[in-house]
Amino acid sequence: PLSVAPDVMALFARCTWPGNFRQLGNLLRTAAAMVDDDGEIRREHLPEDFFEDLSSNGAQEPAAPAPRAADTLIAQGERLQDVAASVIAAALARHGGNVSAVARSLGVSRNTIYRKMSTVTQNQTPDDA
Structure with a gap:
């Protein structure tokens, strides 16, 4: 034990x-x-x-739970894959592009991050790029 x-x-x-x-x-x-x-x-x-x-993050307990970005996006009618892409993009920015750190922080495998990133780039139109 x-x-x-x-x-x-x-x-x-x-x-x-x-x-x-x-x-x-x-x-x-x-x-x-x-x-x-x-x-x-x-x-x-x-x-x-x-x-x-x-x-x-200062290791302080928040006084009130702040709205999460995903909650805001879902409230605005975004698709789940778009929300996932936004969360991954924010985590990549926070971790300086370190995919391993992003995967650890989100509790998923690196392969999941790579797969989601690949899906986003495949679904972009020429105007998005």
Whole structure:
């Protein structure tokens, strides 16, 4: 059985979890693979991108949930594939084009990112390019 160190639990509490439950699951799976024989998840078992996320968003709990870009796009009647493309484009910009980091942050495989990017470029008209 695994346990989580109290200081790591405090970090979890400070995180805004932009990837929601999927992000937490991925983080715990990574930490569990790195854990020592004592079975306690400590700071050194957490992936670096978790600490980057903490520092980049200030690790503060928002006072009220801000509307997500996807919610706004869906409310405007956008197609799901267009929403997915917008989310991926925003994540690519946030991660400086690093597809691996984007895939980790969105909780999908790199192949999914490449496939979605390919679909977007195939569906562009000459006016879009």
